[in-house]
């Protein structure tokens with residue numbers, strides 16, 4: 248397999264999932280802002296949509312959309328327990344989280360990441376995103392991870408997204424700050440996830456460990 252990835256982007260979640268499963272994939276680093284491949288040719292030659300993550304499967308076909316790629320990898324490695332079994336109510340709980348993260352958090356960040364173009368929209372988007380993190384905080388009370396005791400692909404996804412609002416390297420590029428000071432559960436969860444060997448490995452490979 249081949250994963251098209253941009254360090255610090257949402258595809259970080261897929262790198263974490265790969266590390267957690269131990270599955271092998273060649274990582275192709277994409278400049279997601281300029282849509283360039285490592286040899287400076289256009290990423291649009293590979294993907295019409297021009298965004299990461301993108302997974303090329305062994306048969307040469309492509310799988311896109313982070314939430315789907317993460318499930319594909321988790322299902323390939325059931326022993327990693329990164330996703331509950333298909334058909335179980337817990338699987339639907341996972342889908343609830345993935346959909347929430349994709350639509351409420353991931354896309355909730357977009358106006359903040361493109362604040363200059365978004366203009367006054369940021370005044371609405373910022374507090375809304377902040378309140379969503381407040382809700383996540385309430386859901387994490389009494390739990391180690393989003394789904395309970397087990398780390399799942401939803402935690403990997405939220406970890407990548409939370410970094411956009413908190414990581415120091417991000418603050419130097421964007422003004423997408425999320426104030427987590429009142430959200431003790433989110434902060435404890437973030438540290439718990441950050442300490443995982445798989446996460447440390449990805450942060451190190453992407454040059455983000457010390458930042």
Ligand SMILES: N[C@@H](CCC(=O)N[C@@H](CS)C(=O)NCC(=O)O)C(=O)O
Pocket residue numbers: 253256257258279280297298299300311312313314349
């Ligand atoms: N719907 C896609 C969105 C992926 C996405 O937003 N990727 C960003 C990085 S986090 C990207 O590559 N942006 C470049 C672009 O859209 O041109 C998914 O959930 O996988």
